Amino acid sequence: MVQIAATRTTASPPINTRLLSLAALAAVIATLPLALTNNFHLDIAILAGFNAIVCVGLNLLIGYAGQISLGHAGFFGIGAYASGILVTTYGWPPIAALLAGAVSVGVLSFLLAKPILRLKGHYLAMATLGIGIIVSIVLRTETGLTGGPDGMMVDSFKIFGLELYGEKTWYWVVGVVLFIAVWLSLNLIDSPVGRALRAVHGSEVAAEVVGVDTARYKVMAFVVSAVFASVAGSLFAHYTGLITPAKADFFKSIELVTMVVFGGMASTFGAVIGAVLLTVLPQALTVFQDYSQIVLGAILMFTMVFMPKGLLPTIEGLIAQRRRA
Amino acid sequence: MTMLANAPIPHGENAVTPVAAPSKALLGVENLSREFGGVLAIENLSFTVSQGDIHSIIGPNGAGKTTLFNLITGVYKPSRGTVLFDGATVSGLPPYKLAARGMSRTFQNLQIFFNMTAIENVMVGRHLHLNGRLLPSLFRLPSLVRKDREAKERAAELMTSVGLAKYVDAHASSMPYGALKRLEIARALASEPKLLLLDEPAAGLNATESREIDEVIKTVAASGVTVILVEHDMKMVMGISDRITALNYGRKLAEGTPGEVAANPDVVAAYLGTMD
Amino acid sequence: MFAEFLQYLLSGLTIGAIYALAGLGFSIIYNASHVINFAQGEFIMIGGMAAATLTASGVPLPLAILMGCGGAMLVGVLVAKFTVERARNASVVTLIIITIGASIFLRGVAELVWGKDFKRLEAFSGETPINVLGASMQPQSLWVIGCAAVLIVAIGVFFNRTLAGKAMLATSHNRLAAQLVGINVKRVVLISFALSAALGAIGGSVVAPITFSYTEMGIMLGLKGFTAAVLGGLGNGPGAVAGGLIVGIAEALGAGYISSAYKDAVAFVIILLVLLFMPSGLFGKRGTERV
Numbered sequence: 001m002v003q004i005a006a007t008r009t010t011a012s013p014p015i016n017t018r019l020l021s022l023a024a025l026a027a028v029i030a031t032l033p034l035a036l037t038n039n040f041h042l043d044i045a046i047l048a049g050f051n052a053i054v055c056v057g058l059n060l061l062i063g064y065a066g067q068i069s070l071g072h073a074g075f076f077g078i079g080a081y082a083s084g085i086l087v088t089t090y091g092w093p094p095i096a097a098l099l100a101g102a103v104s105v106g107v108l109s110f111l112l113a114k115p116i117l118r119l120k121g122h123y124l125a126m127a128t129l130g131i132g133i134i135v136s137i138v139l140r141t142e143t144g145l146t147g148g149p150d151g152m153m154v155d156s157f158k159i160f161g162l163e164l165y166g167e168k169t170w171y172w173v174v175g176v177v178l179f180i181a182v183w184l185s186l187n188l189i190d191s192p193v194g195r196a197l198r199a200v201h202g203s204e205v206a207a208e209v210v211g212v213d214t215a216r217y218k219v220m221a222f223v224v225s226a227v228f229a230s231v232a233g234s235l236f237a238h239y240t241g242l243i244t245p246a247k248a249d250f251f252k253s254i255e256l257v258t259m260v261v262f263g264g265m266a267s268t269f270g271a272v273i274g275a276v277l278l279t280v281l282p283q284a285l286t287v288f289q290d291y292s293q294i295v296l297g298a299i300l301m302f303t304m305v306f307m308p309k310g311l312l313p314t315i316e317g318l319i320a321q322r323r324r325a
Numbered sequence: 326m327t328m329l330a331n332a333p334i335p336h337g338e339n340a341v342t343p344v345a346a347p348s349k350a351l352l353g354v355e356n357l358s359r360e361f362g363g364v365l366a367i368e369n370l371s372f373t374v375s376q377g378d379i380h381s382i383i384g385p386n387g388a389g390k391t392t393l394f395n396l397i398t399g400v401y402k403p404s405r406g407t408v409l410f411d412g413a414t415v416s417g418l419p420p421y422k423l424a425a426r427g428m429s430r431t432f433q434n435l436q437i438f439f440n441m442t443a444i445e446n447v448m449v450g451r452h453l454h455l456n457g458r459l460l461p462s463l464f465r466l467p468s469l470v471r472k473d474r475e476a477k478e479r480a481a482e483l484m485t486s487v488g489l490a491k492y493v494d495a496h497a498s499s500m501p502y503g504a505l506k507r508l509e510i511a512r513a514l515a516s517e518p519k520l521l522l523l524d525e526p527a528a529g530l531n532a533t534e535s536r537e538i539d540e541v542i543k544t545v546a547a548s549g550v551t552v553i554l555v556e557h558d559m560k561m562v563m564g565i566s567d568r569i570t571a572l573n574y575g576r577k578l579a580e581g582t583p584g585e586v587a588a589n590p591d592v593v594a595a596y597l598g599t600m601d
Numbered sequence: 602m603f604a605e606f607l608q609y610l611l612s613g614l615t616i617g618a619i620y621a622l623a624g625l626g627f628s629i630i631y632n633a634s635h636v637i638n639f640a641q642g643e644f645i646m647i648g649g650m651a652a653a654t655l656t657a658s659g660v661p662l663p664l665a666i667l668m669g670c671g672g673a674m675l676v677g678v679l680v681a682k683f684t685v686e687r688a689r690n691a692s693v694v695t696l697i698i699i700t701i702g703a704s705i706f707l708r709g710v711a712e713l714v715w716g717k718d719f720k721r722l723e724a725f726s727g728e729t730p731i732n733v734l735g736a737s738m739q740p741q742s743l744w745v746i747g748c749a750a751v752l753i754v755a756i757g758v759f760f761n762r763t764l765a766g767k768a769m770l771a772t773s774h775n776r777l778a779a780q781l782v783g784i785n786v787k788r789v790v791l792i793s794f795a796l797s798a799a800l801g802a803i804g805g806s807v808v809a810p811i812t813f814s815y816t817e818m819g820i821m822l823g824l825k826g827f828t829a830a831v832l833g834g835l836g837n838g839p840g841a842v843a844g845g846l847i848v849g850i851a852e853a854l855g856a857g858y859i860s861s862a863y864k865d866a867v868a869f870v871i872i873l874l875v876l877l878f879m880p881s882g883l884f885g886k887r888g889t890e891r892v
Binding site for chain 1: 398399400419420421423424425428429430432436437438439440441445448449450452453455456457458459461462463464465469473476509512513515516
């Protein structure tokens, strides 16, 4: 009994690790600008941050609830264009447009989720891919509203008379939003809802017989991840000032899923690391010039072949192994 | 064993005490049938399970025992017939709604959440007693954190009560088979069911482990939970059952006390005769 | 009115034939390995690019097509050998990303070798339109439909009449049992990639005179092929062929009568409706009737 008590006190401080990792994230976000000396580097960090916000949400769906989506760029795009159109064309306050975008994406994803999440595996992949592609085609085609394939200009984000302008300001905005996204995700995972989501992944029938309405929780994960994407899209639109349908297309969706899986499924920090690495990588690969696509493709293929669980879980596994040895 | 005897099995909020009216039916199955591609896995089956009993379902492999469990717990929909639970018709309801009405089960082939720790598996079992809405979880409201901590303590108690004290901090994927069998029981109990269906809880266990499971079942029943048991271990079935229903080819072969069923010539011919 | 309808129908049939070949490719690989090969479109691209560039440098057309086809088969086998075969127990998502990685890689190589410009391949037998009941049809459309029909029949014969084909079917039904009776399951996977690559590459080279060849030509064709395969029920070969024709025709009719801007959306709207109302595809999962 004494031994049991001893192992229990050493091995179960989940709250501490949670606070510790949040503190580590805050420290990294706070000190990173010291290393990023020019606006080009800051810009990449900001783009990585936007991707990370989407991926943290998407990971709730893919990594935790075990449901694939190949169409989440569609929700990112709807958020971006909601802000673009409502603010720039109709003069809404940006925060109202952001919320309107998030609510519309929430409602849309809610309506779509129930029938779609009955599908499994490749069929679910097909359905979500279809949704994403349809959204991007609509954005490309409704030229009067969206500016068509060339995209549209978006006014800057103003709130309480303040205008968010420049890389330095946006770095902090994105940093804070990413921190909140990670905080929410960590909260959710370690809660009744989060356990229900993971149970859906583990065994749907076992979750059902102890009272988990599996359909409801799948829908929840889908909606939450879609809303994360929408909010990131809205902010992104104001940051870059120019949005194009490419930000909502199939490749963007694939890029997002790849970030989640590359970093490590069912790991919030894995999703962040995946997003950061795969945002920075193509920039770094520009030194390869014409070979950059080839190198990117090869990296994707071979990391997934040799580390199917993704980067962070593989590294954690190696560390745990070494500790045991 | 002493650990089991001393450990508190939590009483279900709605569970009746063992002294309640003796023959009140908690579960009724009426003319139940289920077809798979033209073959009847369960054919016109009727029986009742009295409150507080340990009621065993026996029969050779393929007799339809697991199908029956799936029909009762809503995993399958019946082709014909009805299931009554706690005074209401429940056939056709999805499993999670039946769970909310007080039914829970384990599985013949383990259905463990291998992506979680052992105690989290049991905490999923307490889902019905926790706030499952999105916003409180997302913002980690203090009331939710407090109830979650209670749920964790309750889960640890339950794990101890089924003999899993040393696995409280283990990850489910690192546990041996016998422990996972108990983990399923702890998870099912965590929902505080009125009726617990155990599908071959002793399958694959050695003699010592089987006896321990036997004790766990008795303790559960003594706490007022009605148990339906599917099991091949005849010694266990004969020792702990109040009533037994024998199935063969999806039909009822015999029903009665262990003594009556064991003496039934049809049962002996169809089932016990082949045992040893 | 009728001539117009027929016009749309014929152009739908032409592009639908390519979708059918791609869908069949998805199904063959899916049956052998349970992998959805997102690089399927790149096989089409390789066929189209090889035919266009080789003929431009003086190689006779049939030889150019054969070379493209052989190249694509080699690429397919390499993809299977070095990625899919080594990631057998990976999850669905991981496998999807591996094949997407492969397609990005292949497009990168193609851009390096062939450049980003559109390449033109001469129509096989001229461009004098044929009059079909008032509708005019490019001779190349006949080539596309004819080649697709021949390939589809050949694939059907291979799977139903030859020992190798039957062994591959057996593997898709029960991998372990196939292994036990001595079928080399790894080789089955390699052959399935080679076959799918050949289907894609030949499809790509016959359609190239209509669509032009460029390194990104395989993306949408591949995705539509996936749609065709799902529409027919994954792993169901005849279903994939039917799915491809349905998608092609619906697309042409949609473009003609509703809006040409939304042409590319038609396939995905159909597949969404089908998945929502008939979750296992139009033709369900009839285990025995796979190609």
